[in-house]
Structures are given as structure tokens and as C-alpha cells.
Amino acid sequence: MPRVLSKELKNHIGKKVELWGRLYSLRELSNELAFVNIQDRSGLVQFVFEGIKIDAKVGSIIKASGVVKKEERAAMGVEVMGESIEIIESPKEELPFDISKKTLKVELSTLLDHRPLTIRHETIRSIFNVYDTVLNAYNEVMRDMDFKEIKTPKTSGAASEGGANFFTLEYFDKKAYLTQSPQLYKQICVGAFERVFEIGPAFRAERHFTSRHVNEYISLDAEFGFIKGYEDIMEMLTKVIKHIFKKIEEKNQKDLELYKAELPKIPEKIPAIKLQEMKKIIKEKYGYEMSKDTDIDPQGEVYAGQYAKEKFNSDFIFLTHYPKRKRPFYTMLDDENPEETKSFDLLYKGIEISTGSQRIHNYDNLIKSMKDFKVNPADFEHYLHAFKYAMPPHGGWGMGSERIVYKLLNLGSVKEAVLFPRDVKRLHP
Amino acid sequence: MPRVLSKELKNHIGKKVELWGRLYSLRELSNELAFVNIQDRSGLVQFVFEGIKIDAKVGSIIKASGVVKKEERAAMGVEVMGESIEIIESPKEELPFDISKKTLKVELSTLLDHRPLTIRHETIRSIFNVYDTVLNAYNEVMRDMDFKEIKTPKTSGAASEGGANFFTLEYFDKKAYLTQSPQLYKQICVGAFERVFEIGPAFRAERHFTSRHVNEYISLDAEFGFIKGYEDIMEMLTKVIKHIFKKIEEKNQKDLELYKAELPKIPEKIPAIKLQEMKKIIKEKYGYEMSKDTDIDPQGEVYAGQYAKEKFNSDFIFLTHYPKRKRPFYTMLDDENPEETKSFDLLYKGIEISTGSQRIHNYDNLIKSMKDFKVNPADFEHYLHAFKYAMPPHGGWGMGSERIVYKLLNLGSVKEAVLFPRDVKRLHP
Known part of the structure; x- marks a missing residue:
């Protein structure tokens, strides 16, 4: 039959x-x-x-x-x-815990240690049904907007963006690094293809012990040329966000119901507020003050999310104009205040899911910025080649794919949205 | 305007x-x-x-x-x-070579060393136009066949399939490995989702110096349950191949013309021949003899491709029943001859582009096979968990995405089909 x-x-x-x-x-x-x-x-x-x-x-x-x-x-x-x-x-043994119950009540460590079993539970499968939609929706919307899909290397002879948070690798007789993001490669590709996107792993050797970090995640990247300003990037990203949730609405009703999850409110235009202004509002409205040295801390992000909801009925908010010292050397400075940048974070329910900016495209300005950041141009020879031979004005974003699902389904940790998560202590299964 | x-x-x-x-x-x-x-x-x-x-x-x-x-x-x-x-x-300098000529006549090393420039050439862009189609076509056809997209970790505490060809990594205070394939993870996922696919990097620490190897490539993986035999897998893979080339035909005519590339002949059913029989045919027909110890060598694959073309008018051929010792421990043995396996390679124009097999799904048989292969079951605790708690009969394939483009466009090296290739000597750009 x-x-x-x-x-x-x-x-x-x-x-x-x-x-x-x-x-x-x-x-x-x-x-x-x-x-x-x-x-x-x-x-x-x-x-x-x-x-x-x-x-x-x-x-x-x-x-x-x-x-x-x-x-x-x-x-x-x-x-x-x-x-x-x-x-x-037949199973060889009784299962170590009952996965036939309607909800799977186990500790996070058990949930992850027993991944081969726990992913069989209906509620856990639902997480990855939604994740599957996120991946495909991103692929669809980027192609609809005429972006070309690229795949860039994850092993590299140079630490991608500088800084210290990279894993090192024995590469035959050499030392190599795992890329923290496709940043430099995708910018190079803008010089050839103008609009590119990538879905791929990013590796961060950061000693985080939080519910919102993993050390390996799937980054949804985009980079594109001929922009007028960073606002073009936020506008494009808004289209992406809308498409992703539209697809989830179409395909994942059953999964959403299992989590009693509500689709987010996304206004026609997602509100955008300068970071310094947001910090003032948070202080005035919620009595929470951050030091001048931090850009914004996690509690501040939560308040920013709360403010977006209360004031604009939006689950999303862009914070813009991050201070120069909090952004990488390739970030374009603001014309009016060169201590600030043409950059943004996108928060969803009070957590950063995406970071983007307009990049410096002029060769001389890029060299100047590298020197200002005490970054050695000689370490970026190939990257600089793209700029030496002319690049269009451009920018883009990176977005944490798993965080979208984590916040949508109100999971306890982003690790629940990763099939086999990696953290400081976890390399198995 | x-x-x-x-x-x-x-x-x-x-x-x-x-x-x-x-x-x-x-x-x-x-x-x-x-x-x-x-x-x-x-x-x-x-x-x-x-x-x-x-x-x-x-x-x-x-x-x-x-x-x-x-x-x-x-x-x-x-x-x-x-x-x-x-x-x-404006460019700061004259370009180091003229990229405005109709064809870009440079050595492979120059082509790759100057990637930020050479990818701007129309003929090089064409390669990545085709590659973009391959990625999207694979995504499309797998979803059409009801496969779920998964993303599995590329860093792991265990060397994925055993063997020695993996890169090692400093992972905080531990040692980790880059995965050679998503093999074990995708099998685990069959236990939960039945049909899964992944598009992601695979890392091989192999000292190859050939035109068909890179040390990091994008693998098009699939794994699925409730199969009757390895023939189901070959049938499914045939659908995938047909869809990929149908999409290239629809979208990349201009790119194909630049390379005077012809779309392959794919018969309704791709011919499948047992490896040992193929070796006999190659000896008889082309006078080329391989030792009993090799499964098949590159020259043998070329002859197998030639034979497929001459005999079946096919650019593809499946070679099946690879010897047990040439396949990993999880490969299911042939019922009639347990020295052979329920496995296959798919050759395109005389080069392997995909490898697949039916896997052992019974826990006891898997343990027995591990011992036979001198693999320590304790090193595969999590993987074995999936089998201890019952797995359906299953199998799948891995496919080298770049090799499809390499052979279709008759490039000199697979490295030309990678934006920023990695080989034994190359970690830049």
C-alpha cells in the first residue's frame, strides 16, 4: 500500500x-x-x-x-x-526521559545533551520548522531584490576584522583563523556584483555565558552598492524582516500555536532613534542610566524595546549613530558629528538581531581610518585592493538567524533555536 | 533621474x-x-x-x-x-593588468591572488552567476521534495567521521575540529525530521595539489529516511541534478555562451554500473588497468566518463558497490557480497561530484561495524544515541557544489569556481 x-x-x-x-x-x-x-x-x-x-x-x-x-x-x-x-x-532501551508528553520539561543542559532525542519532540521540531522558514524566506527576499548569493571562506590567513575574538587553527604548516563574519569578503564582492548576500556560519571566540550568545551561529549577511546613505540599508532590512514574518505567518501557524507565539508588530517604517537620544529617554522614562563609555547594555536594550512598544506599537526599533569607538574601522563617520557613525542596530523585542552600517568606500579615507584605529593596512592588503581600484558607496548588515526564532517563540535561550549549539563549554553533541 | x-x-x-x-x-x-x-x-x-x-x-x-x-x-x-x-x-592606480579584454588571460595564481579585481571581469562574473543558480536550484528542489533545511555546527569536539584529515582548532581551553562533512549530524536529524538537507562548508585537511580539490568547499548534503535501498537515493539525486541543469538552462544562457559550454546529456535514468565491472570494462576497452587495492583512480574515472558518453550518450554515470574498506564505517554492506557496500559515486564528465550510500540504521550492526573498522564507539556516544532509540532505514549524499560549475564551464581548475579558494598553500585573499 x-x-x-x-x-x-x-x-x-x-x-x-x-x-x-x-x-x-x-x-x-x-x-x-x-x-x-x-x-x-x-x-x-x-x-x-x-x-x-x-x-x-x-x-x-x-x-x-x-x-x-x-x-x-x-x-x-x-x-x-x-x-x-x-x-x-525498536529502541534498544527505555528512553532516558519521556518525550511523548505535550511539553518537554527538562533543564536546558538535558535538552541539549540529549539533542538526538529531544529534537524528536513535536515542540522542538516546531522550532526548526520556523527556522527552516527563516532561512528560505531570507533566500527568497534577497533574490527578489536582485542580490546574488555568495559563499565566502570560513578559514582565513588573516583575522577578519581585527580584534581578539577569533578562533585559531592549525592549517597545515601555517596558522589560520575562523572568520568572525564575511564582512571583508562581502565588501570585496560588492565591487564585482554590487548586491550580494550570504547565509553561513560565523565564529566568535567570546567568553559569553548568556541566554543570547552562541560561539557559532548562522549569519544572514547582505552588502550592496550605490546607496545614498545608511537609511537605504535600514529600508532594505525592513523589507527583509517583513518578508520573513509574512512567510512564518503563512507556513508556521501550528508551530506558533504550540508556543502561543504572536507575530510581531512591524510598522510601515520601523522607528529609528539615535543611540544617545535613546539613552536620554531611557534615563528620563525608566530611571536607568548607562555610563557614557558603554554604547548600550542589555538592560538598556530591553528598555529601548519597551519604549518602541509603548510609543510606536512596534516590536522593532533601530538605534542609530553608534559612537565611532564602538564600531569597526570600516564604518563611515557621520558628516555632522565625526564621533558618531552611520550605523545602526536593529532590536527585536529588546534584543539586537542585526547590526549594519554604511562603510567607508574611499581608499584614502579607509587608510586614514585604519591608522586612526591602530590597524595595520599591510594586514588588509587584498581588502584594500578592492578600494584602490574604486568601490561604489555601499553598506550592509549581518543578522543572527537564530535570534529571530529565539525571540519569536519566547524561548529561554537562543541555544534552543540551534540544533547543536556551541558555547564556551559545549562542543558536543 | x-x-x-x-x-x-x-x-x-x-x-x-x-x-x-x-x-x-x-x-x-x-x-x-x-x-x-x-x-x-x-x-x-x-x-x-x-x-x-x-x-x-x-x-x-x-x-x-x-x-x-x-x-x-x-x-x-x-x-x-x-x-x-x-x-x-576613481581608481588610485592603473590596474595591474587589463581586465577590459574579452577574455582574461592570466595565470591561475594571478587570477586568484588578485581576486578583488578579477571577479569584476565579465567572464568571471559569469562563473558566479551560474554558481548562484546552482545554490538556489538545490534549495528549490530539496524543498519541493519536502526536505527541511538544517544548519549543523562546523566546530566539534569530535573528529566527525574518524580518519586523520581534519583541521584542529583551539577552542578556549579545549581542542576542537572542523567538520569534514555534516554526516553524523544529518543522520541524527533524519531521526527527527526524516528528510533534511544542508548547504554549508566542509573542511578537508588533505594535501592535494590537483585541479579538482580545495580544502574548503560548499557541500550540498541530503539525508532521508524510509528508503527501500540505495537505488532510492540515486533516483532522488537524479531529480536534483536534472533540476539544477534545468535552472541553469533557464537562467544562464549568456554565461554558458561566454564559455561555449554545453548543457549535459542526462538520460531519463542515469546508467549505474558496479565498480568492479567498470574496472573490467576499462581494462578491456581502454587497456587501462588499476590495482585491486584502489577503488578507482582519477584516470579510471575519466575512462568511466568516456564510456558513459560512448555507450549511453550520458555525461553522468553512477559507479556503485564500492569495496567496504574504501567507505566509512556507517556504510551499509551489500546483502550478497559483504565485501561490497550499498554505495555510489556520481561522475559528471569523468569526475566525482557526489558520493552517497545507504547507511547502517540498526544499533547492533552499527556497533559491530565500528569495531570491525577499529573505531571506538565511545567516541561516538551522541551519534549512537540516535540509533539506540531507533532510526529508520536511511541514506543520502554529499555533493561538491563547485565541481558542478567547474565541469560545466570546462574551467581549468575547480578553484576558479570558488570566490576565495583555500588550498594547501592558499589562505589569502
Whole structure:
């Protein structure tokens, strides 16, 4: 009998079907009556077995047949009157914890240590259903806007943007680094393709122990030329954000419901406030003062998010004009106040999900800025080549893909939105 | 005046337009007449300036205006009668070599050393136009077949598949490895999502000095459950290959023409021949004998490709049943001959572009195979967890994305199909 997916069952009411999947949960009311949830790649469906002894362990890989019945109360709108169940593969042991419960109540460390099992839980699968949509939506919207997809190297002979937060590598007889971002490469590519995007890993050797950091993440990057100013970049990023959530709305209703997650409010134009002004507002409105030396701290970001919600009914806010010393050497300075930059962070529910700026495109200005930042131009020979031979005005962003899902689903940690997260202590599984 | 892209000019005949891009080449016949090629992200178009002195260097970023004229002989079907040219950014120096010629005749090392410049050449851009299509086509076809996109870590506490060909990394106070493939992770994910694919970097610390190897490449991976045998995998991969080339046919005609590249012949069913049989055929037909110990060598692959073309009019051929000792421990053995495996390589024009197999899905068999391969199960604790708690029959492939473009365009080296390639000696740019 050909296989039918659980999501297709509603088209087979009254017919006999065969499902392939996992025996997700088993409730035997008597020897005469058993309720079995079967999970396949499209979801979960209940089989009702009457007068048939179920001789299969929870977690088994099975093929089950039965007749589809309409059942309004069921999640799929159907249930299946089971006729047979064939075991393909059985678990060797009892599962170390029950993953058939509606919610998976385990500590974060257990959740991550047992990733091969915990990702089988319906609620955890939902996280990665949403993540899958984020990846594809980013790919779609960037191509719609005529960006070319590039893949740049993750190993490099030079520490990408300077600074100290990179992992070092033995590369044959040389020393190499893992790139912290595709920044320099994507800028070089603007000189050839004008509009480029990349979806790829970024590596940060930062000793963070927070719920919002991992040491390896998937960065959604974009860089493009012929901009008039950093506002063009924020406008483009707004389109991207809108498309991503539109796609999630279309594809992930069931996943959102499991988390009681609400789609964000995104105004036509996301509000943008200068960082210094935001700090003043936070002090006045929430009595929270940050030192002049910090750009903004996590608590400040939370208040900025709260302000955006209260004042603009927006889950997003751009903070702009970060101080020069808080941004890398390639960031373009503001024309009116050269201590500030043409830069922004995008906050979603009070957390930074994206960072961008207009970049310096003039060769002489770039050299000047490097010297000002005590960065040695000789270390950036190839990068500088692109500028020596003329670059258009340009800019772009990097965006943490996992943070979008983390905040949308109100997860406890961004690590829950990564299949196999890496942190200071975690290199397994 | 709003910007028009060169590819849109045919819709603006008789109208005045403004183009933004790069002054790609300049031919001054006299003070009265100059031909200027302007390159933007969509292509190249010729401006004709009469009685206007062009005071801009080749390579400059410019805005140029003029009136569009139909011109059958031109590539875009139009040319522009230039009226003005505004310089946005000039090169600081003469270019180290002329990139305005129709073909870029430089050594491979020059081509790669000067990547920030050479990728600006029209023929080099074409390579990455095709590559962009490959990436998107793979994404499309995998989603069409109901695969979920996953992103797995590239840093790991364990050497992914065993063996010695991995890069080591300082990871805070620990030692880590760069993953050679997402193999173990994607198998784990089959246990949760059934069908998964990944597009991501793979790192191989192999001392190759060939035209077909790089040490970091983008692998197009897939893994899926509930297969009946390795033939299902080859069938699925055939669909993928067909979709990729269909998309290239639709989108990259201009790029193919630049390389006089022909789309491959792909039969309805790609021929599949057992490796040992292929070696016999190669010996008989081409007089080339390989030792029993090698599976197949590069020259053998070339002959296999030649045979596929002569016998089946196919640019592709599957070689199957690789010897057990030539495949990793997780490969399923053939039922009839346990010295052979349920595995395959896919050759395109006589070069391996993909490797796949059915995997062992039974826990006890997997442990037995590990011991047989002198692999310590304790080193694969998390991976084995997935199997301890039941896995469906499954398999998949890895495919070298860059090799597809390398062979299609008949490039001299796969490195030409990588923006910033990494090899034993090359970590820059």
C-alpha cells in the first residue's frame, strides 16, 4: 500500500491508508483499546486500536495501517482506526526521559545533551520548522531584490576584522583563523556584483555565558552598492524582516500555536532613534542610566524595546549613530558629528538581531581610518585592493538567524533555536 | 533621474536614461568619438560619446546618462548615445593588468591572488552567476521534495567521521575540529525530521595539489529516511541534478555562451554500473588497468566518463558497490557480497561530484561495524544515541557544489569556481 503522510490524511477520509513514522506515544486503556500517536515528517496523528494488542515500544519506527475517520477534536481533523502495526526498528532501551508528553520539561543542559532525542519532540521540531522558514524566506527576499548569493571562506590567513575574538587553527604548516563574519569578503564582492548576500556560519571566540550568545551561529549577511546613505540599508532590512514574518505567518501557524507565539508588530517604517537620544529617554522614562563609555547594555536594550512598544506599537526599533569607538574601522563617520557613525542596530523585542552600517568606500579615507584605529593596512592588503581600484558607496548588515526564532517563540535561550549549539563549554553533541 | 539597469534598457528605446556602474572599458577613436562599456550588476552596455571628452579612468565608478538606441549587433540589443558621465570614485592606480579584454588571460595564481579585481571581469562574473543558480536550484528542489533545511555546527569536539584529515582548532581551553562533512549530524536529524538537507562548508585537511580539490568547499548534503535501498537515493539525486541543469538552462544562457559550454546529456535514468565491472570494462576497452587495492583512480574515472558518453550518450554515470574498506564505517554492506557496500559515486564528465550510500540504521550492526573498522564507539556516544532509540532505514549524499560549475564551464581548475579558494598553500585573499 502506498505511503500517506499525516498531513494528507484529511484527503483520505473513509479510505484505508498506510503511515510510516515513529510510535510517538501509547495509551492503553485496556487490552481492548489503545490510543497510539504516530509521528511522521509532517506531524502527528492518532490511531485508535480496538481488540489489537500493540506489541511495540514507544519510540519504535513503524508502519501502521488503518481507515481514516473524520474527528473534529483531533489536531489534524482526523484519526485512524488502526488495523495493523509493523515494527521496522525498536529502541534498544527505555528512553532516558519521556518525550511523548505535550511539553518537554527538562533543564536546558538535558535538552541539549540529549539533542538526538529531544529534537524528536513535536515542540522542538516546531522550532526548526520556523527556522527552516527563516532561512528560505531570507533566500527568497534577497533574490527578489536582485542580490546574488555568495559563499565566502570560513578559514582565513588573516583575522577578519581585527580584534581578539577569533578562533585559531592549525592549517597545515601555517596558522589560520575562523572568520568572525564575511564582512571583508562581502565588501570585496560588492565591487564585482554590487548586491550580494550570504547565509553561513560565523565564529566568535567570546567568553559569553548568556541566554543570547552562541560561539557559532548562522549569519544572514547582505552588502550592496550605490546607496545614498545608511537609511537605504535600514529600508532594505525592513523589507527583509517583513518578508520573513509574512512567510512564518503563512507556513508556521501550528508551530506558533504550540508556543502561543504572536507575530510581531512591524510598522510601515520601523522607528529609528539615535543611540544617545535613546539613552536620554531611557534615563528620563525608566530611571536607568548607562555610563557614557558603554554604547548600550542589555538592560538598556530591553528598555529601548519597551519604549518602541509603548510609543510606536512596534516590536522593532533601530538605534542609530553608534559612537565611532564602538564600531569597526570600516564604518563611515557621520558628516555632522565625526564621533558618531552611520550605523545602526536593529532590536527585536529588546534584543539586537542585526547590526549594519554604511562603510567607508574611499581608499584614502579607509587608510586614514585604519591608522586612526591602530590597524595595520599591510594586514588588509587584498581588502584594500578592492578600494584602490574604486568601490561604489555601499553598506550592509549581518543578522543572527537564530535570534529571530529565539525571540519569536519566547524561548529561554537562543541555544534552543540551534540544533547543536556551541558555547564556551559545549562542543558536543 | 531614476536608475535603469543595463538589462532593462531594451524597454527604454528612444528614452533618456541614467546608468550606475563601472567604466569597464574605453576606446577613444578621436577626440570626437569614444566607445565606453559600462558594467552594472546585470551586465554590460556600450555608450557612444560624440564630441564629449571622457575624463574618467577605466575602472571608475560612474553614473552615465544618454538616450537608448536599438542596435541589433550589440549584446543587449541596444546601445546608448552618451550625454554625460559623472565620476563617483576613481581608481588610485592603473590596474595591474587589463581586465577590459574579452577574455582574461592570466595565470591561475594571478587570477586568484588578485581576486578583488578579477571577479569584476565579465567572464568571471559569469562563473558566479551560474554558481548562484546552482545554490538556489538545490534549495528549490530539496524543498519541493519536502526536505527541511538544517544548519549543523562546523566546530566539534569530535573528529566527525574518524580518519586523520581534519583541521584542529583551539577552542578556549579545549581542542576542537572542523567538520569534514555534516554526516553524523544529518543522520541524527533524519531521526527527527526524516528528510533534511544542508548547504554549508566542509573542511578537508588533505594535501592535494590537483585541479579538482580545495580544502574548503560548499557541500550540498541530503539525508532521508524510509528508503527501500540505495537505488532510492540515486533516483532522488537524479531529480536534483536534472533540476539544477534545468535552472541553469533557464537562467544562464549568456554565461554558458561566454564559455561555449554545453548543457549535459542526462538520460531519463542515469546508467549505474558496479565498480568492479567498470574496472573490467576499462581494462578491456581502454587497456587501462588499476590495482585491486584502489577503488578507482582519477584516470579510471575519466575512462568511466568516456564510456558513459560512448555507450549511453550520458555525461553522468553512477559507479556503485564500492569495496567496504574504501567507505566509512556507517556504510551499509551489500546483502550478497559483504565485501561490497550499498554505495555510489556520481561522475559528471569523468569526475566525482557526489558520493552517497545507504547507511547502517540498526544499533547492533552499527556497533559491530565500528569495531570491525577499529573505531571506538565511545567516541561516538551522541551519534549512537540516535540509533539506540531507533532510526529508520536511511541514506543520502554529499555533493561538491563547485565541481558542478567547474565541469560545466570546462574551467581549468575547480578553484576558479570558488570566490576565495583555500588550498594547501592558499589562505589569502
